[in-house]
Amino acid sequence: MTRAATTATHAGGHLVAALDRAGHRLTGPRRSVADLVAARDGHFTAADLVEDARRQGIGRATVFRSIDLFTSLGLVERVDLPGGEHAYVACETAHHHHAICTSCGRSFDVDDAGLSEVLGTIGHRSGFRVTAHRLEIFGLCAACQR
Amino acid sequence: MTRAATTATHAGGHLVAALDRAGHRLTGPRRSVADLVAARDGHFTAADLVEDARRQGIGRATVFRSIDLFTSLGLVERVDLPGGEHAYVACETAHHHHAICTSCGRSFDVDDAGLSEVLGTIGHRSGFRVTAHRLEIFGLCAACQR
DNA sequence: TTCCACGTGAGACACAGTATCATGTAGGAC
């Protein structure tokens, strides 16, 4: 459960660093998109990001390309909200799952908590060999329950 | 589209029955879409169904309306494949999860297998009150492992 | 400083899903 919300001028610093590590160019637009992603407190839609970016003179295509890039590096993940809409969340690279607060929209990383045993059980019972899975959790965060 | 006279002429019978039970009209197009859904052996995309339906003279809008209807009755569920594409699967109404074979595309319903305890643990640890969740499992079914 | 592969913005495009509206029809009333 991590909320990395620094107010540094370059909140997207770790995203930029990851780009660099992966051998991608550190261009102005990419830095800006990284900052916008990091500044988002919770999940965000492509439209949100495109709108923010447009105000800084960054084009739609670049935003989608950057999201792609971050996604391929595991820094951003796509989630599907209960209503069926898409959103993205910034996250750390290790395998984990998201708990999304339906009230405030924030997303929280949660660890395995025994899920792998459950998947093992399912596989064992049904003969299915599990190679990937996706768990999304929706509910109310501690703050919103008050 | 060949309506194989061998097996049940109305593969979508239980879908039609569910529509009836819920007080919806049993129109020709709806019966046809129900049959098409039931005939699909695994997940299918909206495009698949639209194409099948078009050959029978059924319009796009009607296909989407029917999917909506089946979804609202819990007879069809929307899933998101690992690649990010959308698909639909026919399923029973009780709460359950899908295991999707990445080789043959068939989907299998799996039961809880301890997931609710895992969600309880997560909630307990983090103070998050879980109200909904979605678990999708990808891998190889028993047949495709051979 | 130079140079070029990679990145960019603009805008056309593709596709999924929704909305609108005139027409058609299921199925209850009689």
Next chain:
DNA sequence: GTCCTACATGATACTGTGTCTCACGTGGAA
């Protein structure tokens, strides 16, 4: 069986999301 009306339908326009193309710009190694 027939009538009638609320609901369903097909055609088509529209919206939103994401991709592709292409000429131009630029990061960063040499």
